[in-house]
Amino acid sequence: MKKAILILLAAALLVPCLTGCSGGELKKVRVHEVTHSVFYAAQYIAMEKGYFADEGLEVELTNAGGADKAMTALLAGQADIALMGPESSVYVYNEGRADYTQVIGQLTTCDGAFIVGREPDEDFTLETLRGKSILGGRAGGIPLMTLEYALRQAGLEPGVDVDVRSDVQFNLMAGAFIGGEGDYTTLFEPTATEVEQQGEGYVLASVGALAGEVPYTCYQVTRSALEEDRETIEAFLRAIYRAQKFVEESDARTVAEALAPAFSDASIDTLETVVLRYREIGAFATSPVMTEDAYERLLDIMEQAGELDARPPYAEIIHNSIAEQVMQEES
Numbered sequence: 001m002k003k004a005i006l007i008l009l010a011a012a013l014l015v016p017c018l019t020g021c022s023g024g025e026l027k028k029v030r031v032h033e034v035t036h037s038v039f040y041a042a043q044y045i046a047m048e049k050g051y052f053a054d055e056g057l058e059v060e061l062t063n064a065g066g067a068d069k070a071m072t073a074l075l076a077g078q079a080d081i082a083l084m085g086p087e088s089s090v091y092v093y094n095e096g097r098a099d100y101t102q103v104i105g106q107l108t109t110c111d112g113a114f115i116v117g118r119e120p121d122e123d124f125t126l127e128t129l130r131g132k133s134i135l136g137g138r139a140g141g142i143p144l145m146t147l148e149y150a151l152r153q154a155g156l157e158p159g160v161d162v163d164v165r166s167d168v169q170f171n172l173m174a175g176a177f178i179g180g181e182g183d184y185t186t187l188f189e190p191t192a193t194e195v196e197q198q199g200e201g202y203v204l205a206s207v208g209a210l211a212g213e214v215p216y217t218c219y220q221v222t223r224s225a226l227e228e229d230r231e232t233i234e235a236f237l238r239a240i241y242r243a244q245k246f247v248e249e250s251d252a253r254t255v256a257e258a259l260a261p262a263f264s265d266a267s268i269d270t271l272e273t274v275v276l277r278y279r280e281i282g283a284f285a286t287s288p289v290m291t292e293d294a295y296e297r298l299l300d301i302m303e304q305a306g307e308l309d310a311r312p313p314y315a316e317i318i319h320n321s322i323a324e325q326v327m328q329e330e331s
Contacts, residue, residue: 085142
């Protein structure tokens with residue numbers, strides 16, 4: 001009897017370890033993402049495969065519906081980490097805020113939007129947009145600036161040769177396009193593929209492929225958070241880097257299956273198609289570290305768009321030390 005009691009006690013002590021061997025409850029981390037897209041595959045895989053839980057974290061994810069809203073939540077203390085374009089931290093720094101924000105990890109390496117038209121066009125080029133209108137996103141946001149950068153590279157001046165519309169909110173663009181707004185639109189995945197499957201539009205080109213490498217979407221935190229809770233940020237980035245390696249090393253079908261719980265309205269086949277599309281343009285970052293060259297190119301794009309008052313030093317905006325530490329630990 002005594003032996004049986006000891007076995008039961010040992011089993012009882014084992015239960016907490018099975019639910020989190022850190023010895024306590026998972027720490028909640030509030031993450032606001034700019035939008036919900038397969039573009040951010042590593043984030044959802046870290047959630048669905050338990051990588052965050054392994055680090056003692058529980059991620060509470062909110063779709064902010066735009067970088068401006070994600071940054072507002074971060075500065076207001078409603079979010080601990082925000083996933084959005086790094087231009088947001090540049091704006092905050094240039095405003096002179098004392099507790100400005102910094103980039104702690106990069107998730108994507110180019111624009112994740114696709115140009116969608118109302119008719120199929122195998123011969124589509126950016127020149128096709130001359131004299132047409134396209135829904136491009138919010139003024140000052142990296143999606144609109146990258147699209148305009150690609151247009152200028154092709155010899156088209158936004159607002160002169162092409163009507164690039166910024167009057168439709170980022171998360172409402174698909175519905176507006178289906179409702180008749182614009183000749184073309186830019187959409188993230190899986191929305192672009194879903195619009196195509198519904199017969200409401202056709203995916204014609206990748207903005208990322210047209211514009212080239214850009215540090216497009218990154219995790220950002222306030223400087224005070226870096227000082228006060230570095231351990232949580234380290235744990236968060238360890239989970240993200242682990243997921244980045246999973247995305248890099250797994251075939252598209254395996255990645256799609258891992259993503260399925262985060263995109264319950266999309267079929268595995270659709271998710272696989274989307275993963276392949278993003279892989280073709282090298283959209284998924286394989287490490288959370290942002291290079292100085294990539295940062296300078298971002299500033300060039302902002303400057304060309306007329307949205308940059310000053311060029312903040314790389315070291316003020318990009319905080320790579322935690323990402324580098326995490327990668328070194330895994331090597």
